[in-house]
Amino acid sequence: MGLYEEIKDVAKEIKKQGNIEIYAQLIDLSSQALDMQNEIVSLNAEVSELKKSKDIDSKIERHSEPYITLKGDTELILYCSRCWGHEEKLIQVKCYDSGSFKCTHCENTGVYDEAKDEAYSQRQSEMYRNLAARNRRNQW
Numbered sequence: 001m002g003l004y005e006e007i008k009d010v011a012k013e014i015k016k017q018g019n020i021e022i023y024a025q026l027i028d029l030s031s032q033a034l035d036m037q038n039e040i041v042s043l044n045a046e047v048s049e050l051k052k053s054k055d056i057d058s059k060i061e062r063h064s065e066p067y068i069t070l071k072g073d074t075e076l077i078l079y080c081s082r083c084w085g086h087e088e089k090l091i092q093v094k095c096y097d098s099g100s101f102k103c104t105h106c107e108n109t110g111v112y113d114e115a116k117d118e119a120y121s122q123r124q125s126e127m128y129r130n131l132a133a134r135n136r137r138n139q140w
């Protein structure tokens with residue numbers, strides 16, 4: 001039998017006996033029990049979140065750039081290190097072909113692939129040089 005079924009049974013008995021004072025005390029106590037039960041549910045949820053967070057924390061691999069990965073992750077997903085550090089949330093970052101990444105939550109940016117980043121920078125420089133050369137030719 002659950003706590004509330006027992007309280008209801010005791011309340012019925014007290015009501016039968018007509019002891020209003022004890023009946024009121026029982027109602028007050030059952031209200032306190034309900035508050036405590038709600039608090040227990042809330043604390044259990046908090047403990048569960050903390051366990052999950054601690055579990056993840058033990059799997060985190062840090063890198064020189066501001067992103068993190070998880071040990072044993074075969075997909076090698078990159079997460080934002082700032083979001084993990086501030087809110088303990090795993091936010092997947094958006095990776096670009098340029099070798100850079102950006103967190104869609106906090107705007108944190110960095111480079112996840114140096115070779116791609118270098119190649120992208122060279123392509124950009126070449127494009128600007130070509131544009132500048134074309135503009136010089138058009139001015140004559």
Ligand SMILES: [Zn+2]
Pocket residue numbers: 080081082083084091103104105106107108
């Ligand atoms: Zn972030």
